Amino acid sequence: MKISFPHMGYSYIAFKWLVENMGHECIIPPEPSKKTLDLGVRYAPEFACIPFKMLLGTYLEVAEKGAEVILTSGGMGPCRAGLYWVMHQYLLDELNTGIKVVAFEPPLCDLRDFLKKLHWIRKTGGLSLKAFIQVLRITWEKIKAIDEVEMYSHEIRPYEINRGDTTRSLWRALDMLDVANNEMEIKMALQEGIKLLQQIPQDKSRNPLKIGIIGEIYVVLEPAANHYIQIMLGEMGVQTDRSIYLTAYTRKNTIVNLEGDIFSVAKPYLAEAPIGGHGVNSIGETLLYAKHGFDGVVQLAPFACIPEIVAKSILPAISRDHGIPVLTLFIDEQTGKAGVQTRLEAFVDLLEKRRQYKATHKNARLVV
Amino acid sequence: MSKIGIPRTLAYFIYFPFWKTFFEALGQEVVVSPPTTREIMDIGVREAVNDACIPIKLYHGHVAYLADKVDYIFCPRLVSVRKHGDFGTETFCPKFLGLPDMVRLALNNLPEIIDERVDLKKGKDELLKVCARVGETLGQSGTEIKRAFKQAMKVDGRFKQLLYQNYTPVEAMAMIFDQQEHIPPPRQETDLKIAVVGYPYAIYDAYINAGILKLLQKEKVRVYTQDMLSDKTMNRQARTLPKSMFWYFSNRAVYGALHFMQEKGIDGIIHITAFACGPDSIVDRLLEIESRRRNHIPYLAIAVDEHTGEAGIRTRVEAFLDMLRFRRDKA
Numbered sequence: 001m002k003i004s005f006p007h008m009g010y011s012y013i014a015f016k017w018l019v020e021n022m023g024h025e026c027i028i029p030p031e032p033s034k035k036t037l038d039l040g041v042r043y044a045p046e047f048a049c050i051p052f053k054m055l056l057g058t059y060l061e062v063a064e065k066g067a068e069v070i071l072t073s074g075g076m077g078p079c080r081a082g083l084y085w086v087m088h089q090y091l092l093d094e095l096n097t098g099i100k101v102v103a104f105e106p107p108l109c110d111l112r113d114f115l116k117k118l119h120w121i122r123k124t125g126g127l128s129l130k131a132f133i134q135v136l137r138i139t140w141e142k143i144k145a146i147d148e149v150e151m152y153s154h155e156i157r158p159y160e161i162n163r164g165d166t167t168r169s170l171w172r173a174l175d176m177l178d179v180a181n182n183e184m185e186i187k188m189a190l191q192e193g194i195k196l197l198q199q200i201p202q203d204k205s206r207n208p209l210k211i212g213i214i215g216e217i218y219v220v221l222e223p224a225a226n227h228y229i230q231i232m233l234g235e236m237g238v239q240t241d242r243s244i245y246l247t248a249y250t251r252k253n254t255i256v257n258l259e260g261d262i263f264s265v266a267k268p269y270l271a272e273a274p275i276g277g278h279g280v281n282s283i284g285e286t287l288l289y290a291k292h293g294f295d296g297v298v299q300l301a302p303f304a305c306i307p308e309i310v311a312k313s314i315l316p317a318i319s320r321d322h323g324i325p326v327l328t329l330f331i332d333e334q335t336g337k338a339g340v341q342t343r344l345e346a347f348v349d350l351l352e353k354r355r356q357y358k359a360t361h362k363n364a365r366l367v368v
Numbered sequence: 369m370s371k372i373g374i375p376r377t378l379a380y381f382i383y384f385p386f387w388k389t390f391f392e393a394l395g396q397e398v399v400v401s402p403p404t405t406r407e408i409m410d411i412g413v414r415e416a417v418n419d420a421c422i423p424i425k426l427y428h429g430h431v432a433y434l435a436d437k438v439d440y441i442f443c444p445r446l447v448s449v450r451k452h453g454d455f456g457t458e459t460f461c462p463k464f465l466g467l468p469d470m471v472r473l474a475l476n477n478l479p480e481i482i483d484e485r486v487d488l489k490k491g492k493d494e495l496l497k498v499c500a501r502v503g504e505t506l507g508q509s510g511t512e513i514k515r516a517f518k519q520a521m522k523v524d525g526r527f528k529q530l531l532y533q534n535y536t537p538v539e540a541m542a543m544i545f546d547q548q549e550h551i552p553p554p555r556q557e558t559d560l561k562i563a564v565v566g567y568p569y570a571i572y573d574a575y576i577n578a579g580i581l582k583l584l585q586k587e588k589v590r591v592y593t594q595d596m597l598s599d600k601t602m603n604r605q606a607r608t609l610p611k612s613m614f615w616y617f618s619n620r621a622v623y624g625a626l627h628f629m630q631e632k633g634i635d636g637i638i639h640i641t642a643f644a645c646g647p648d649s650i651v652d653r654l655l656e657i658e659s660r661r662r663n664h665i666p667y668l669a670i671a672v673d674e675h676t677g678e679a680g681i682r683t684r685v686e687a688f689l690d691m692l693r694f695r696r697d698k699a
Binding site for chain 2: 074
């Protein structure tokens with residue numbers, strides 16, 4: 001079978017390996033481009049959020065390349081992302097693409113269906129159960145390694161002396177991970193990749209601003225959707241911490257995971273959880289970033305994203321109570337890179353001034 | 369005796385008879401905000417987060433109207449009202465889930481908010497428990513609460529019966545509370561039959577949709593809405609979909625529309641939706657595709673927002689009706 005899947009950040013490297021090693025042919029989803037978005041916007045409902053449109057565009061692109069099956073995730077709501085696959089299937093049928101969308105619903109909701117689909121994908125690929133589990137394990141290792149190098153790149157980018165060094169090294173590191181085929185090779189590729197990044201000429205005397213990135217998972221994870229915001233901020237000399245990584249819940253070293261249950265952190269401001277998507281997380285994470293001395297927070301969300309609108313309505317109160325500036329960027333098909341950049345530059349300027357002011361007026365109470 | 373304010377929007381159109389009876393049986397006074405006006409909308413637009421949809425903004429406006437007139441605002445956190453959906457997790461739009469917190473942070477000088485969590489999917493007694501907690505907030509005893517609950521259930525049953533007899537919630541409430549021994553509405557000869565589906569707060573709030581129901585009535589159209597169908601009739605449609613919606617009101621709109629698509633004598637379907645409504649981005653396209661696939665029934669979607677003008681809606685509805693008549697005469 002020719003299988004494809006949604007493009008989300010650099011994770012496609014691992015998923016490509018997964019599909020190929022399950023005995024299927026992989027149609028690699030291209031990085032979302034202007035063309036992808038145009039395709040998506042043309043056929044998607046007007047008020048669908050941008051992840052929906054980008055995914056639809058991606059599916060239409062891989063359909064052209066001959067994909068037969070799309071593997072994606074379902075959901076239990078109330079975020080509409082759990083219904084994407086339903087609507088995507090409707091639209092792909094209307095356009096006679098012949099693509100079948102296979103969605104994995106959360107195993108906690110419907111274990112039977114989940115296992116049935118896994119079984120189907122394994123059987124059609126012709127793998128033994130043992131080999132299948134091994135392939136899944138290695139894929140997971142790969143995703144973890146990819147997250148690891150990406151995380152590290154965001155940490156050092158603000159120190160780079162020659163602009164673009166970090167990003168170029170990151171790509172080389174990802175290329176090395178791309179060709180790794182077993183746990184040993186992944187480990188070595190990861191080490192090599194980290195070393196590459198470490199060797200970049202850096203100016204450690206800098207004291208970069210720290211900004212937390214929160215919001216809806218797709219626009220946070222897909223650089224093509226958020227106009228490479230983390231690279232943009234890094235090259236402005238800002239250190240960014242992203243609240244969401246695919247492997248985040250297995251990690252102990254991220255800010256967001258330090259404090260245990262994010263829902264209880266958010267409770268004083270939003271007494272209901274979950275409300276779908278990452279709505280409650282955005283509130284809790286802003287509180288955590290404030291507590292850990294971050295200079296500011298950028299909230300990324302698709303236009304008309306319901307959970308993030310709820311979060312946005314509550315964030316000003318947190319901003320006021322805890323003295324942490326928040327910039328909300330709602331992204332849609334009209335958002336341009338220059339617009340994002342201008343707003344970020346202004347935000348960063350503001351944070352710089354704020355930091356200077358704080359340093360000179362030790363006891364000043366800053367109103368955001 | 370305290371005054372309890374209930375905003376006349378969102379879930380008002382389904383739960384008002386119940387809660388009004390309940391509160392009054394407890395000896396409280398219920399104050400309802402007036403039907404939406406320009407002023408209420410303007411306050412809502414000013415105070416609510418700017419990305420919110422128009423119904424949420426209106427809710428803010430209604431609460432602001434009530435703020436200095438009552439001792440409590442009744443703004444329950446609606447989480448679920450039944451166990452339904454593919455995983456039994458049917459709920460409400462996330463904005464409903466966060467509504468009490470949104471309102472509290474957006475508006476100043478609010479009286480106490482009764483934001484009791486309503487999560488009825490867990491079992492049959494949940495509603496009584498919710499009532500008990502609400503009653504306790506007001507300092508009432510258990511027996512009083514039980515009595516009031518029973519009374520409220522009775523009125524609610526009557527309300528639903530009236531809906532099933534094809535009265536709109538607004539008409540039904542008038543019959544129950546204003547003692548209007550209804551006057552079967554002047555049903556002159558019916559020219560067309562149209563199903564109007566969508567969220568109760570979009571269909572029955574005459575301000576937000578520029579009085580579309582009245583407009584249809586003037587055009588001799590008999591209007592049906594999903595609220596006139598029993599749950600049993602509607603839920604039959606659930607099996608015909610790949611996956612149910614996650615949201616209570618959306619499921620009702622979808623099932624209702626699917627039911628009417630197959631109903632003999634229905635000439636067309638109008639879906640009223642709010643600009644940038646999240647759930648409706650799925651619902652609307654789904655209905656559009658299904659109406660073509662199932663019965664080739666004409667389908668019109670009307671999106672409303674704070675700039676909706678009567679002329680715009682009238683033009684579109686008239687064109688739709690002309691098309692329906694033309695289609696019928698040709699057949």
